[in-house]
Amino acid sequence: MPDSVPGHAPVAGTPRSGPRLRQPFPLAAFHPRLRDSLRDYDRATFAKDLAAGLTVGVVALPLAMAFAIASGLPPQAGLFTAIIAGFLIAALGGSPVQIGGPAGAFIVIVYGIVARYGVANLLIATILAGMLLFAMGLFRLGTLVRFIPVAIVIGFTNGIAVLIMVSQIGDFLGLRTGKLPGDFLSQMRVLGQALPTISWPTVALALGSLAVVAGWSRLARLADRRRHAAPAPAQPPAAPGRWSRVLSMVPGTVVALVLATAANALLELPVETIGTRFGGIPQGLPPFALPHLSWQLAQQLLAPTLTIALLGAIESLLCARVADSLIDDRHDPNQELMAQGIANIVTPFFGGLPATGTIARTVTNVRSGGRTPVAGIIHAATLLVIMLAAAPLASAIPLATLAAILLYVAWNMGEWHVFGLAHLKRFSNNYRIIMLGTFVLTVVFDLTVAVQVGLVLACLFFIYRMASLTQIEPIAPAELPPAPGGALPAGEVQAYRMTGALFFGAVNKVEALIDPRDRSQPAPAVLILEVGKLVALDTTGLDTLDALRRTLARRGGTLVVCNAAAQVFSLMRRAGFLERMGPENCCDTLAAACARAGVLLAGRAARDAAQATQAAPAAPPA
Template identity: 55%
Template sequence: MKISFHPKLLDCLPGYTQAQLGKDIASGITIGVLALPLAMAFAIASGVSPAAGIWTAIVAGFIISALGGSRVQIGGPTGAFIPIIYGIVATYGFGNLLIATMLSGIFLLAMGIFRMGQLIRFIPVSVVIGFTNGIAVVIFMAQIKDFLGLQIDSLPPEFFSKIKTLAASFHLIHWPTLALSLASLAFLLFYNRMAQVPRLAYLRRAPGPLAVLVLATATTALLDLPVETIGSRFGGIPQGFPGISLPPLSLETLGKLISPAITIALLGAIESLLSARVADSSIEDRHDPNQELIAQGLANIAAPLFGGFAATGAIARTATNIRSGGRTPIAGMVHSLVLLAMVLILAPLASYIPLATLSAIVVVVAVNMGEWHEFKKLRRFSNNYRAILLSTFFVTVIFDLTLAVELGMVLSCLFFIYRMSELTRIERLPLKEHEREPVFLHPDGSLRIAAWRLYGSLFFGAVNKLEALLDPHAGHPEVVILDMQSLIQLDTTGLEGLENLLNQLQKRGCTLIVCGLNSQPGSLLYRSGFIDHLGDENVCPDLTAALARAGELLPPLQEDEA
């Protein structure tokens, strides 16, 4: 197998202009400024330190841009990972999260090497919408603790236990924290709406999350508000480079982490390729899904060495990059360098950042990431579509993403099989032009031949429909013609059904003739030896030739029979 490794950056460097460099640098600075509060907020919501989120954005973001298959993809921690990361940390601890992240990187790397990028697109949109909305609900629920200032050591990952814990602590709302959370939320919503007004477009230069973060941090520091901050909970953010190290590993631990790692890899692949596909439509380009998965894999292997965790393509930051004029991977690489500079220079100031404001930022992200309008449109679609979407949604919220995607895919496959089996038909063909030919008639006037036409796909979900040809009520023909001109696909179970039909007809002294074979069914019938059993002379190009062959096979009736 030939491994293809061709980052999009290599395609962008020839003909790269100074003007585009200026746009990429400006866009990279904008995205870097936006990524700082998001990286910290996502990390804290995931149950890890804000520094872990920042170094994830720096290391993984740089690798995804430099080695990825998209011109404009921005990588880093995302909201979709929050419930997964939180559950892993709660169950296995932060050290094992790093191992699970590296394992997911190996899985993503393998998916890219074995060119599985296109397979991600086979996931039905109903499943994607279901788990996306479910993740949004889970993220929102996880923010209730910090949004209200509840004094809870840690929320249990299980849904009903989480509800019970929140309900039991609801009377302990910390009112200064709630006031700051509501103020931050209101400011963020108002700011984002005002930034959409054409005459206030200059507000877009300072992203909403950064604006509210600066304002809330300054207010908290100047007024000495009695709210929890990054400094009070985490001791601030270390200034300087983290030590590169490998987390301890054992075979017992490795076995337990395979399932979480697969979940991270699956979600990372889906989100990054969805983000790249959305970006393609905006810049009229086409990403390389396999190269993108390779970059995602390398990023998730490298980030844990610096204390980072799972990363993927971020749709919102990628869209902002496009709006800001970024058109090459240089913009994403600059964004990582801007984050690095901010950590090295401004880290001491991060101690004053209030967790309530970061919680408000994540709440807005959760609300915006959900495609809530799809619930209103459910009545327009089939019951199958509704069942898949709602099942995936509720299982994501109540249990976990892996089970939700598995259930959604199983339901999708079952409904598809049922639909395909409904489209497969076997119909009796009238032979009116032969009803008066004595050679084709039994003494009672019934035809000595029966012709049937197959439509659609003869596969394991529809092979039972061949039973109609053996129905005693269909008469006792001496020749059965099977017209396959409308049969587009045949699988091995369908082949077995045809072999059984041939054997049953031969036991009755009846001859089977097939005609109108298309390429795929014909190829399988010849390769399997079915045609050898049937006889080449009983394979005809069309129905007319098959009827002529039937006439040759039917012996003339005796006078007493006639």
């Protein structure tokens, strides 16, 4: 058979000097989206970015402090992260509207790392994770994150939301728990033992803050609907009222923060504040500090590094995809990962947390009019100005209010409808097992175990599904084209049509054709495999075909393969299978395979006749 794939013409346009050498690992170009956005930048766009950046900066203020406190770190760590990482992700990222900073998804991860390894090792793990993120983007691995099944993403997102809620129960109720342990079961035991220390003024302030956050957000959504509602045909469009604009622009978290801080200052409530626990917030960025890094320490921090990098990549790219749907754009995932990597390398040198893209702040940026990375840069500058000017006021912020804000964020973070029977009935058992298993493992153990087990289950279910789609069906003798010598005898020629993918999970279907241990099973003289609809073949599948060929050869039969696709034929040729089978036994069409079977049967009949003649006794002399 010629050294080409049937039905596939050679690639045209090849230089006469020979094929051009390709780079084995093509690197992604470092091209921040800010460069493209500034080409046609004008005053009107800047006005929109300015308004959006100021709004997002105000929104990010309480969240940054709350995320840091919930992670077991002082509130200024969250502010430093939001300022430095927010600036770098906006200036160097691959999305025009992505807002970076500390994220709620990292709370549980960071808290566990701090409890087990300490703050210094958290900073080192974050730097190593940043290097890994940058390498992932550089080697164009940004699209691989999309291969993680949505069931795993939903499972660990809901699990993280539950863990965030549990971590805030102590501050919400004013319990005297001390520093909570890192695992879920121990946290629940400590919280249960501390229930007699509940502080009712703290509970009242926390419930009031939660009511303000939830109620203000609901009023803002109603006002936004009224602003964008289409007027009746007979009425001119009404101008939005002042209160409607205020409700839409001012976030409920800031309103709750201001009201709770004022109430605490006026009433002198016996509640814990940022000042009583942390001593306040410094006015300015911390000095650059170089953490001690050694190879032995890096080996111990391998698991936290992988966890931070994996979660950061998933969170940032999911956020960027949400932003794409809002502005009808498409982000560069590799550039986004490189920007996330740089941000996580730089931020720990100033005492910051792991950073990633944040969905809530990114959506706020888009809805506030932001369309370029300039809005993200303004958001970081806004936080810096607020910290420099109003840091002393932060000492009076009640921790119960920050706990209420985090409870609201965690509730909105989870997709709780997926646990309903009506939702679960729509999907297969595989989806339910992966999603619920990832959720339970995230809550009871940790995110790393949950994602690992979830991916293993997803792979196993995928292998099972692909194996079930692989079919080997017999071709009836009446459907076989006749050979030149006439119809093929049904007993001596068997033909099968293979569809799907012949890989390690489906080789048992080929092994079932002929059992090499069962000598009583009759073997055909010619076995034809029509593989035109076989879309993929791996080395295990090829080894199984070779075992089938050897079994047939030991019993005097021949394997004939026809209509091989490009990938199947290429692997057969490169692995030497065609030489062992005989190139003449690899045919272009089923008709050619039947003709080859006729030739093989004729040759076999001739050999049998010759052997019978030689074995016959000589005739006696007359």
